[in-house]
Amino acid sequence: MSVSLDGFVGGPNGEIDWIFRTMGDPTAGEWIVNTLREAGAHMMGSRTYYDMAAFWPYSDSPLAPAMNDISKIIFSRKGIKDGTQVDRTTRALADAKADRIGGRPGVTPTAVVLQSWAEPTVASGDLAEEVLRLKEQPGNFILAHGGAQFAQSLVASGLIDEYRLVIHPIVLGRGQPLFSRLYSPVDLRLISTTPFGSGVVATVYQPA
Secondary structure, three states, X not given: OEEEOOOEEEOOOOOOHHHHHXXXXXXXXXXXXXXXXXXXXXXXXXXXXXXXXXXXXHEOOOOHHHHHHOOEEEEOOOOOOOHHHOOOOOHHHHHHHHOOOOOOEOOOOOHHHHHHHHOOEEEOOOHHHHHHHHHOOOOOOEEEOOOXXXXXXXXXXXXXXXXXXXXXXXXXXXXXXXOOOOOOOOOEEEEEEEEOOOOOEEEEEEEO
């Protein structure tokens, strides 16, 4: 996840324009693409699903193939509609569509790409139970995306095996924090740090 220097994953109204504004260095994008490609599945909450389903199938970003080709797991107790058919207007989606790094929408998606977003796996049970069940299945790691509330719930569950955080050189002051639902401190062990010319730093941590 992209995180501001003071620990926010979005602005007060879900703004993510700062992510694109501070990315800059293409090597940072390559690091993210490599992480996306290694995943066995992309896991996210329903709000993020609808934003992504409205964006990635139509994007020309270098990140789009990995987002489109790898299977998705959506957490929603109420189920979901076909995200490719939902008329979506959010601040995060508008920020992504406006930015060149995110890739301007305009690509005509294939039927396979649309199907990958229209028919994801839906997990509707208890969060911890569903995550534990998914982790027992074979395959590469499950990469969790947002939104902020879903990510906060995952952090609070204590089931995250590794944090891959792209820290941006910006202080937001207020917004949507990543670690606000922790019940007690969590000690982490630094696995790697990769700085980029733009000031962005990719960090990988595991529970100590």
